[in-house]
Amino acid sequence: MPEGHTLHRLAREQQRQFAGLPIEVSSPQGRFEAQLVDGRVLDSVSAYGKHLFAAFGDRIVHVHLGLYGKFTSGIGEPPEPRGALRMRWTAPSGWTDLRGPTACEVLAPSEAEAVVARLGPDPLQRGADGTRAFERIRRSRAPLAGLLMDQQVLAGVGNVYRAELLFRHRLDPYRPGREVEAATWATVWSDLIALMRAGVRSGRIVTTEAADRVRPSRRVVRDDAHYVYRRHGLPCRIDGTLIQMQVLAGRKLYWCPTCQA
DNA sequence: GCAAAATGTCAAG
DNA sequence: TTGACCTTTTGCA
Numbered sequence: 001m002p003e004g005h006t007l008h009r010l011a012r013e014q015q016r017q018f019a020g021l022p023i024e025v026s027s028p029q030g031r032f033e034a035q036l037v038d039g040r041v042l043d044s045v046s047a048y049g050k051h052l053f054a055a056f057g058d059r060i061v062h063v064h065l066g067l068y069g070k071f072t073s074g075i076g077e078p079p080e081p082r083g084a085l086r087m088r089w090t091a092p093s094g095w096t097d098l099r100g101p102t103a104c105e106v107l108a109p110s111e112a113e114a115v116v117a118r119l120g121p122d123p124l125q126r127g128a129d130g131t132r133a134f135e136r137i138r139r140s141r142a143p144l145a146g147l148l149m150d151q152q153v154l155a156g157v158g159n160v161y162r163a164e165l166l167f168r169h170r171l172d173p174y175r176p177g178r179e180v181e182a183a184t185w186a187t188v189w190s191d192l193i194a195l196m197r198a199g200v201r202s203g204r205i206v207t208t209e210a211a212d213r214v215r216p217s218r219r220v221v222r223d224d225a226h227y228v229y230r231r232h233g234l235p236c237r238i239d240g241t242l243i244q245m246q247v248l249a250g251r252k253l254y255w256c257p258t259c260q261a
Numbered sequence: 262g263c264a265a266a267a268t269g270t271c272a273a274g
Numbered sequence: 275t276t277g278a279c280c281t282t283t284t285g286c287a
Contacts, residue, residue, distance in 0.1 A: 003268050031280095050269075067269045068281055084281060100281035102270060113267045151270085205268075229268085250275075251269085 002065040004049055004156020005148040005199030008124045010071055013046035014054065014202075017073070017093050023056070028081035035204060036106045037061060042089075043209050049122045049155025053112055060112040061087075066102030073097070119155035121195045124200065130189035136186065137177040140156070142238070145173035146249050156196065160229045163254045164207035165192055167227040173255050228254040 023042050027034040047053070054061040060156070063069070065243040078088060078095035087098040098104060107115070120136065121128040136153045137144070148162040149151050166173050169188050171180075199205050206225045227237055232245035236256040245254050 006268080064269080066280060067267060068283090069269090070282080086280090102280060149269095160268050 002050060002069060003122055003158035003161055003196075003199070003205065004047070004122060005196050005205065006065070006203075007050055007052050007156070007198075008200045009203055011045045011052055012095065014045040017088060018091055018096075018258075019044055021091045021093060026088045026090075028085040029090060032087045032104050033106055034087065039084060040166040042116045048125065049114045049119045049151055050158070051115060051119075055109075057158070058109060060104050060107045060109060062097065062103060062107045062112055062115060063101050064103035066100070067100035069099065071096055071098050118199045120149055120153045122155040123189070123196050124156060128193075130185070133189070134180075134182065137180055140177035142177055143248065144171060144177055145253050145255075147177045149249070149251065159193070159251055160205045160226070161192070161195065161199075161207075163229045164205070164227055165195070166255060168207060170259055172260050173253055190200075228256060230254065 019042055021042060022039055024038075025034045025038040025040075037056040037059050040059070043057065045052065046117060050064060050065040052065075054063070065071075065184045073094060073096035075094035078097070081088065081097075084099055085097055086104050089096045096229040113122045121130060123130070131158065133154045137147050140147055145162060148157050148165065154192060161185055163173075165188060168191060169184065170254060171184075171188075195205075195207055204225070207229075208224055208227055228243050231243045232252075232254055234243055235241065238244055238256070238259055241256050241258040242255055244257050245252055247253070
């Protein structure tokens with residue numbers, strides 16, 4: 001379930017559980033050069049967009065989960081390694097396992113900085129500058145739906161947030177970037193920050209009105225969490241029109257053709 | 262038991 | 275624009 005909120009949540013959890021401790025690092029699968037950081041003290045874990053950075057002195061473990069990468073973790077002794085286990089951390093405070101990432105590599109600090117330099121503003125970063133994204137959007141005649149997913153425009157937004165964000169603001173996914181008003185963008189940007197922060201808190205993406213009244217104790221039914229994402233062929237929650245789906249740049253785009261005309 | 266799908270990215274043509 | 279890649283889970287026989 002990796003959009004930006006997932007990575008920021010992971011960074012926080014790993015920071016809390018492992019930072020300041022020497023970590024036993026291994027790669028049962030053998031596809032990660034664990035010996036480069038094995039036994040080093042973990043200084044800090046941070047996230048930018050969908051990227052995770054774990055600093056072991058001057059060696060940075062860079063992880064990108066891709067479409068189905070996943071961390072699992074626990075306290076006490078780790079379980080016997082099963083399946084394709086790319087990276088395992090073991091410490092007195094517990095363990096964490098990583099499977100299926102697109103990237104899991106050791107970088108020099110300058111290389112890690114270069115990764116971030118290629119990305120647009122991350123709404124989850126304190127002081128993130130939404131106008132930087134808008135400048136790129138305004139210069140493009142590409143559909144807004146595609147621009148929102150472009151990590152060089154905006155870092156951390158994936159297929160769920162883009163579909164839901166467009167719906168919440170009644171925006172036509174195919175509107176060219178250059179036709180988006182500054183005032184519209186300002187509203188969209190601040191809404192995106194709120195949505196993604198809620199995502200970090202709850203660990204999942206909830207964009208329906210239930211998301212507006214954040215009450216952790218009150219569980220939202222999974223089915224109600226989205227307006228349009230993966231609701232192809234079902235009636236729009238607002239006006240009953242059937243939700244449409246179309247593949248755009250290789251990804252499934254969902255929208256309500258009347259609400260978002 | 263096997264194919265398809267999944268909140269992603271990159272490189273080739 | 276397409277295919278390749280990383281792995282697990284789901285759905286259908």
